[in-house]
Amino acid sequence: MQKKSELQVFREYLQKNRLRYTQEREQIIKEIFATHDHFDVDTLYLTIRQKGIHISKASIYRLLPLLIEADLVQDVFFEDGHMHYEHIYGHEHHCHLRCIECGKIEEFSDPRLKDVERDLEERFGFKILSHKLDVKGLCPDCREKLKKMA
Amino acid sequence: MQKKSELQVFREYLQKNRLRYTQEREQIIKEIFATHDHFDVDTLYLTIRQKGIHISKASIYRLLPLLIEADLVQDVFFEDGHMHYEHIYGHEHHCHLRCIECGKIEEFSDPRLKDVERDLEERFGFKILSHKLDVKGLCPDCREKLKKMA
DNA sequence: AAGCTTAAAGCGAATCTTTATTAATAAGCG
DNA sequence: CGCTTATTAATAAAGATTCGCTTTAAGCTT
Missing domain, CATH: 3.30.1490.190 (Ferric-uptake regulator, C-terminal dimerisarion domain)
Structure with a gap:
């Protein structure tokens, strides 16, 4: 049996909560799951920008609680004045x-x-x-x- | 053998690092060790103020890293947008x-x-x-x- | 005990992270 | 296709923490 992708899991989470699957959310999640590294909001934002994709930082901040609620991401520790995260789905x-x-x-x-x-x-x-x-x-x-x- | 007081421990830490023992630092430490409760910077600041003692919030922020370095205090968790601390000396x-x-x-x-x-x-x-x-x-x-x- | 050096205090401005606001956009259902 | 409304970008706002500057005062040294 094939494991569900993180995008599928997120879609299901959204449907259950009557929320919307947007381009922006998809791009952010793809970036988060593109590497195994831990990340913080700012570096994630910059990485996405560097690829020429325009997404506002607020959208990242708004998405994170949803990803955590959906058990796709967790906050790891607070350091250097801000929170650090990692994706946990499949680990x-x-x-x-x-x-x-x-x-x-x-x-x-x-x-x-x-x-x-x-x-x-x-x-x-x-x-x-x-x-x-x-x-x-x-x-x-x-x-x-x-x-x-x- | 009598256990050293937190103030003594702090004094020794300061001497070792050629730092100064000030009125302000003493008052902040006394307040921190006055209760067993966890605390955050803002409530500590207000508690001290309510006793008619005037200490700037920056002094608390400057003191905390020293207390942590001296193993008198530790940060417990980050919640509600700020860090929470507790005194650990003697526990x-x-x-x-x-x-x-x-x-x-x-x-x-x-x-x-x-x-x-x-x-x-x-x-x-x-x-x-x-x-x-x-x-x-x-x-x-x-x-x-x-x-x-x- | 006075003088000297410099750490530390106070104050307010600055910075940084995160959240709220608002008007415009677009998901997704009927 | 059109309607409802969640979501977006942008910006302002809020809150926490740090910085810069001036003044004060620890704590040596004499």
């Missing part, structure tokens, strides 16, 4: 390990986090919906670099 | 479980996260410095409320 759930020196990001997942969730449900009576584990450290290169400096 | 490390309906926050910690950190060090060669697990869900009250609505 396993994962968390992020970031180097505080150079910004390098590794993705990982760990089954123990599900266990933690289960414990929390039991202990606090919450219905758990999501978790986000953000780990910071020094990548191998930066460790080496700092060792030499000291 | 065990903990993570946050938040209700997406009412905003209620439970704190917890789990030894398995240390295990995850160890695995990450081994697997990616990073030196791990910190982790932050943010779990979202529905608290017992809101689960009940939503059940009745449906």
